[in-house]
Amino acid sequence: MSAQREMKEKNPWPVTIIIIVIGVIAIVALVTVAVLQNMPLSQKYKYGIVLDAGSSHTALYIYEWPAEKDNNTGRVEQTHSCKVKGPGISSYASDPWKAGESLKECMKEAEMKVPGKRHHETPLYLGATAGMRLLNMENGSASDQVFQAVEGALQKFPFSFQGARILSGQEEGAFGWVTVNYLDDRLKQGLETTGALDLGGASTQISFVSSNYNGSESPSNSVTFRLYGNNYNLYTHSFLCYGKDQAMKLMLAQQTKSGPETILDPCFHPGYNETKSYSDLYNSPCVSNRKPQGAPATFTHMGRGNFQQCQEVVKKVFDFTSCKYSQCSFNGVFQPLLQGPFGAFSAYYFVMNFLNLTNTSIPLDAVRQKIKDYCATPWKQVMAQHPDVKVNYLQEYCFGATYILTLLTEGYNFTSESYSNIKFIKKIKGSDAGWTLGYMLNLTNMIPAEAPDTPPLPHAGYVSIVTLMAILLFILFLVSLRPLWRRCSKHPRII
Numbered sequence: 001m002s003a004q005r006e007m008k009e010k011n012p013w014p015v016t017i018i019i020i021v022i023g024v025i026a027i028v029a030l031v032t033v034a035v036l037q038n039m040p041l042s043q044k045y046k047y048g049i050v051l052d053a054g055s056s057h058t059a060l061y062i063y064e065w066p067a068e069k070d071n072n073t074g075r076v077e078q079t080h081s082c083k084v085k086g087p088g089i090s091s092y093a094s095d096p097w098k099a100g101e102s103l104k105e106c107m108k109e110a111e112m113k114v115p116g117k118r119h120h121e122t123p124l125y126l127g128a129t130a131g132m133r134l135l136n137m138e139n140g141s142a143s144d145q146v147f148q149a150v151e152g153a154l155q156k157f158p159f160s161f162q163g164a165r166i167l168s169g170q171e172e173g174a175f176g177w178v179t180v181n182y183l184d185d186r187l188k189q190g191l192e193t194t195g196a197l198d199l200g201g202a203s204t205q206i207s208f209v210s211s212n213y214n215g216s217e218s219p220s221n222s223v224t225f226r227l228y229g230n231n232y233n234l235y236t237h238s239f240l241c242y243g244k245d246q247a248m249k250l251m252l253a254q255q256t257k258s259g260p261e262t263i264l265d266p267c268f269h270p271g272y273n274e275t276k277s278y279s280d281l282y283n284s285p286c287v288s289n290r291k292p293q294g295a296p297a298t299f300t301h302m303g304r305g306n307f308q309q310c311q312e313v314v315k316k317v318f319d320f321t322s323c324k325y326s327q328c329s330f331n332g333v334f335q336p337l338l339q340g341p342f343g344a345f346s347a348y349y350f351v352m353n354f355l356n357l358t359n360t361s362i363p364l365d366a367v368r369q370k371i372k373d374y375c376a377t378p379w380k381q382v383m384a385q386h387p388d389v390k391v392n393y394l395q396e397y398c399f400g401a402t403y404i405l406t407l408l409t410e411g412y413n414f415t416s417e418s419y420s421n422i423k424f425i426k427k428i429k430g431s432d433a434g435w436t437l438g439y440m441l442n443l444t445n446m447i448p449a450e451a452p453d454t455p456p457l458p459h460a461g462y463v464s465i466v467t468l469m470a471i472l473l474f475i476l477f478l479v480s481l482r483p484l485w486r487r488c489s490k491h492p493r494i495i
């Protein structure tokens with residue numbers, strides 16, 4: 001026996017150490033291969049841009065999602081938004097090119113925010129809502145010119161421009177509903193959905209799933225979706241002219257039927273006093289046919305600040321007289337039984353948030369009392385208490401809150417009980433509630449009709465199990481060597 005061999009036989013530890021080292025290397029290699037092979041690919045992002053051309057203003061939203069997850073969704077997030085300066089594009093009817101110009105600043109911002117190498121593949125959409133619907137009704141060629149100007153401006157940017165168009169009221173309602181439920185992760189999990197209430201300036205939408213509605217009664221209010229393997233039969237309706245700003249015109253038209261020189265308006269604060277022009281008030285198709293004959297050029301708009309009386313005037317803008325269906329909301333429009341939780345956004349949120357009334361567990365009577373007190377507050381005092389709020393918004397919160405309450409309770413039939421099912425929201429998980437995200441998800445086919453195949457284990461679970469198994473195998477291996485070691489220690493000279 002050589003001296004070296006003798007050494008090994010005397011001392012088995014070098015062999016054991018080698019076995020352990022090889023074992024550890026094998027485990028590390030096995031786990032590393034398992035982890036790398038199954039790791040989600042490195043996170044590259046894709047982008048999409050949507051311009052919401054509303055009646056009162058335009059906003060740009062940038063969305064981002066992991067590149068390899070186009071079809072697995074639940075992962076699209078809003079990363080940036082930009083508010084276009086100036087009014088909505090429909091206000092540029094007499095100067096269309098300015099509508100295009102107005103978008104440039106936000107578009108430049110988008111160029112900075114989206115990584116350069118993604119510019120060409122980033123889809124860019126512009127959707128216009130009720131402001132352009134009204135302009136199109138009133139003056140089709142002016143609306144075409146505004147679109148030409150806007151398209152011309154957007155095409156100059158390096159994104160993949162997919163067109164500018166007017167959304168139908170149904171699309172606006174349905175995509176708002178998709179957005180809310182997508183962000184809440186309700187679609188993928190097949191959970192009970194949330195209804196969507198959107199209050200714009202020129203129109204308002206209500207959309208929800210009701211189990212007693214299958215679309216057969218009033219099919220024009222029905223939108224069906226198959227999303228992640230679930231069928232949805234959505235009820236949706238958009239009321240043109242019932243957005244906050246046009247509803248105010250309806251309310252003022254109610255009070256200026258006879259063409260008076262002065263009105264004492266219960267929906268404005270006491271001490272409010274402005275001279276307004278009849279032609280401005282009656283400039284929209286929502287009221288143009290009601291313009292009083294022989295009215296003076298202007299009227300003095302004075303505030304009375306009386307919530308109850310304001311509610312009476314506001315009620316008159318809704319027609320509750322006829323319904324040819326089993327049940328209606330107002331203006332003869334079918335509405336099934338309200339069901340489930342609701343998310344109320346856009347002007348619903350702005351107004352209720354201003355009045356600290358977003359908490360819907362406050363009883364309706366207390367909400368009414370708060371609005372009553374607010375409306376009765378003298379205009380001077382209101383202005384002094386809110387020096388940073390734009391006067392244009394400030395003067396309208398009394399009317400806005402009264403209108404919201406009347407629309408919800410008298411219009412849509414929310415009760416003191418079901419009122420608490422409403423949540424006034426601005427954002428969900430960092431993304432604005434509104435139709436834009438749903439619109440983009442739909443146009444990029446990002447919500448699959450069928451549920452995507454998901455691996456039986458999440459990545460972290462998979463890695464843990466592989467690691468645990470490898471360690472267990474190795475321990476088993478060491479244990480199987482135990483008789484060998486025992487022999488070594490009893491007869492250290494013989495292996």
Ligand SMILES: Nc1ncnc2c1ncn2[C@@H]1O[C@H](COP(=O)(O)OP(=O)(O)O)[C@@H](O)[C@H]1O
Nearest residue numbers: 054055056057129130200201202203243347350
């Ligand atoms: N800070 C705010 N306070 C009150 N109202 C607001 C505020 N910001 C926006 N709004 C209102 O929200 C509404 C938004 O409507 P918009 O989306 O432009 O119209 P539409 O959806 O009918 O085309 C407008 O009535 C606007 O006055």
Ligand SMILES: [Ca+2]
Nearest residue numbers: 054129200346
């Ligand atoms: Ca809107």
